[in-house]
Amino acid sequence: MNYLAALFFVVGIFFAVTGHIGLLRAPDFFTRLQASSTCSTTSVLSILVASMIISGLSPFTGRVAAITLFFAISSPVSTHIIARYAWEEGIVPWRRLK
Amino acid sequence: MMIEWMIAFLLGSCLVGLVRIVIGPSAADRLTALNLVGSQVIALLVLIAQRAGSTQYLDVAMVYAVFGFLGLLAFTRYLSGRRKSD
Numbered sequence: 566m567n568y569l570a571a572l573f574f575v576v577g578i579f580f581a582v583t584g585h586i587g588l589l590r591a592p593d594f595f596t597r598l599q600a601s602s603t604c605s606t607t608s609v610l611s612i613l614v615a616s617m618i619i620s621g622l623s624p625f626t627g628r629v630a631a632i633t634l635f636f637a638i639s640s641p642v643s644t645h646i647i648a649r650y651a652w653e654e655g656i657v658p659w660r661r662l663k
Numbered sequence: 664m665m666i667e668w669m670i671a672f673l674l675g676s677c678l679v680g681l682v683r684i685v686i687g688p689s690a691a692d693r694l695t696a697l698n699l700v701g702s703q704v705i706a707l708l709v710l711i712a713q714r715a716g717s718t719q720y721l722d723v724a725m726v727y728a729v730f731g732f733l734g735l736l737a738f739t740r741y742l743s744g745r746r747k748s749d
Contacts, residue, residue: 651691
């Protein structure tokens with residue numbers, strides 16, 4: 566049980582580091598948005614799942630499950646809202662120069 | 664022990680996310696970094712609740728999730744409306 570939670574924590578650390586590297590190093594707004602949002606959603610969901618595994622079957626787990634459900638719905642929606650705002654703003658996607 | 668290390672890691676990664684909020688060239692970059700930092704603060708609050716053994720921080724995390732989403736919606740509405748009125 567404890568090793569499974571540690572595995573989920575390691576997955577969360579890996580995706581968080583990847584998302585931050587993408588957020589700091591990517592050349593354009595849309596690439597930064599893609600890297601940071603997908604990686605942060607995956608890392609936060611795996612950290613919440615690890616927290617549920619640690620606490621076992623208790624009222625704590627139910628509340629964390631409610632937060633997880635809301636976050637799994639709201640995070641991709643907010644990413645879509647930012648992307649639509651940037652697209653209507655007229656930000657041109659980055660292309661590699663030949 | 665594991666939870667303390669994870670809390671320290673999340674605090675450091677929130678600091679790294681704040682760098683993009685400071686140096687972001689456009690408003691959309693700052694919104695992206697704000698979304699990232701907000702989602703990591705939710706995970707941080709859940710881990711603090713786990714460490715303290717009480718469920719009070721979980722209510723804070725739930726309210727933070729809801730109001731972070733609504734705040735993002737309000738920010739994009741405000742920025743779009745400012746563009747149309749010009």
